[in-house]
Amino acid sequence: xxxxxxxxxxxxxxNLIVEATKVRAKxxxxxxxxxxxxxxxxxxxxxFTGCNIENVSYGLTICAERCAxxxxxxxxxxKFIAVAVVAHQENYFTTPCGACRQFISEFGNVDIYVSRxxxxxxxxxxxxKALPYRFDGI
Numbered sequence: 001x002x003x004x005x006x007x008x009x010x011x012x013x014x015n016l017i018v019e020a021t022k023v024r025a026k027x028x029x030x031x032x033x034x035x036x037x038x039x040x041x042x043x044x045x046x047x048f049t050g051c052n053i054e055n056v057s058y059g060l061t062i063c064a065e066r067c068a069x070x071x072x073x074x075x076x077x078x079k080f081i082a083v084a085v086v087a088h089q090e091n092y093f094t095t096p097c098g099a100c101r102q103f104i105s106e107f108g109n110v111d112i113y114v115s116r117x118x119x120x121x122x123x124x125x126x127x128x129k130a131l132p133y134r135f136d137g138i
Contacts, residue, residue, distance in 0.1 A: 001123065001124065001125050001126070001129055002123075002124050003121050003122065003123050003124070004121070004122050004124055005120065005121065005122070006115065006119050006120060006121070006122050009113070009122060012041060012045075012081075012082075013041075013082060013084070013113055015047070016039045016040075016041050016047060016082060016083075016084040016113065017039070017084045017086065017113055017115050017119055017122065018119065019037075019039040019047050019049050019084070020037040020038050020039040020049065020064075020084040020085060020086040020115070021037060021086045021115070021117055021119055022037065022049070023037040023038070023039065023049035023050065023051050023064075024036060024037025024051060024064075024086050024087070024117065025037070026051045027051040027052045027053070027064070028051070028052070028053045028054055029052055029054045030054060031054050031056065031058070032054060034052070034087065034088075035051070035052070035087065035088070036051065036052040036063065036064040036085065036086070036087040036094065037049065037050075037051050037064055037085075037086045037087075038050050038051070038063075038064035038065045038067065038068040038083060038084060038085050038086070039068055039083070039084045040065075040068045040069055040072050040080055040082070040083045040084075041080065041081045041082045041083070041084075042072055042077040042079065042080055042081070043077075043079035043080065043081055044077070044079075046072070046075075046077065048068050048069075048071040048072035048075065048077070049068055049071070050062075050064045050065065050066070050067025050068030050069070050070070050071060051064050051067060052064045052067070053067065063096070063097060063099070063100050064085065064087075065083060065085060065096050065100040065103070065104060066099075066100055066103050068083070069083075069103060069104065069107065073107075078107060079107070079108070080107050080108060080110050081110060082110050082111050082112070082113060083096075083104060083110055083111075083112050083113070084112075084113040084114075084115065085112060085113070085114050085115075086114075086115050086116065086117060086119075087116070088116050088117050089116075093114040093115075093116070093123040094114065095112065095114050095123070095125060095130065096112060096130070098131075101127065101130050101131040101134070102131065102134060102135060104127060105127055105131055105134045109126065109127045109128050110127050111124055111125065111126050111127070112124075112125045112126075112127060112130060113125075
């Protein structure tokens, strides 16, 4: 885990973070007013984006990361290189929740790039560090 400057990251990762930032504005979050955007980079170079979609029954809320992954999987993609998450907390990076970490792990170990909307500093978090004892099916 490390914090890096966006401009020093690979161009594909920079673009991934920009796409996550853009889709964040489309979040449906009337209850929390906390917009989150995510973008997943597929092995073939395709990017799928997603935003959080809240529901008055909080358990039915869909996180941005799972939204992006389900769009990718439903389009036939199963191999991923990286995922970006962009939200805003003044003093912290907003990392994926536990459910999203487990969901992401279903499709392999990827690096998670976490940024704030200004896209300056980026937390680079390998999934195996974020979820060291993930559930593995038998």
